[in-house]
Amino acid sequence: MKLQPDDLDQITATTLGHYTKVAEDFRTGTRDHDVSQNIDALLRHIQGSAPFTVLDFGCGPGRDLQTFTRLGHIAVGLDGCERFAQMARQDSGCEVLQQDFLKLDLPAARFDGIFANAVLFHIPGQELPRILKQLHAALKPGGVLFSSNPRGENQEGWNGPRYGAYHDLHTWQALLTAAGFKELEHYYRPAGLPREQQPWLASVWRKPRAA
Template identity: 55%
Template sequence: MGNRYSKESLSEIERVTLGHYESNAASFWQGTRDHDVSQNIDALLSALPQRKGLDILDFGCGPGRDLLSFKALGHFPTGLDGSKTFCEMARLHSGCPVLNQSFCHLDLGEECFDGIFANASMFHVPSQMLGEVLSKCYIALKPNGILFTSNPRGAAEGWNGERFGHYMELEVTAQYLEDTGFRILDHYYRPEGLPCAQQPWLAIVSQR
């Protein structure tokens, strides 16, 4: 499924996209720090055991907003981001451990996390790499662990300014997840309370 890119093109996609976030790290923090994603956090946590102390990977943590939320709820979040500046900001803002890893060069280990929270991040993974990225997330989850993803909807792949994106609707996204071994538990569109045509975000809760 999706496009095919050379090794050089994949490196360029990563370099330019991460470069955009590096150059705009401060303004990104100011523009997103107050976004309410409690619906998404609740969707992940409601599918997990109802206890504190869960090990959660914030996949594409940015400057650390959601790390703070998970920590405040009594869990043990770890951040991951390809931007060195974001990682530094996330450590400073949250006091949590943060991994500086690009999405296409992951080293997550095996059965480390109860849940993975990929909020507005995984759509940056090129289509030909998505199966590999999902497989590494699957392996990193504990048995019955939960993957939450939220990505812009669409049917396109390519550049939006200096950011690369791979946009999918539910049917295509579900195929990637199921091919990896995930079982979809739930999905919804955001923002809440609007007609579907005005809900650009697709959120999916999947289980290992």
């Protein structure tokens, strides 16, 4: 059943309301999460000379903005939660955009890379093709998109106070390919565990250069 504008507004408001409520606990609970495998996967595929300009899409409180900055890159954050955006600015000193994921206003061809770690699954499936095309447009030619999402069997709906859409590899590949991306690699996380203990699907994609 197609979600109507009021449904989408409710999804955004309820999910962001949850993150606002738990912002301090979320920052504390995720501060020491090791996502170096994902950061490395993005950076090693970006072509050209560093420093790279990277959009941390769904930056949360700004943990990964600080990492990209320490590595010598120019990091820009984006989050829909006002409290997260405030935290990210304070903790990282980076430019942080506060934007509803369903109402993006991104500059064209600005970024060498987009880091979408544990965020795109919050976008309802019917809206995802449009959002992926907007991310594609925000990348420079040859730019790279990294994504990591909890995988599933192409179901979506409420998980407590948060909305999520959980795709399998085949569906995710089809969505990204339709948006104009070329796959570079994919893997499951956490590394080194049996597949049934790897709930995260990570993938890396390039925006092709014009022929």
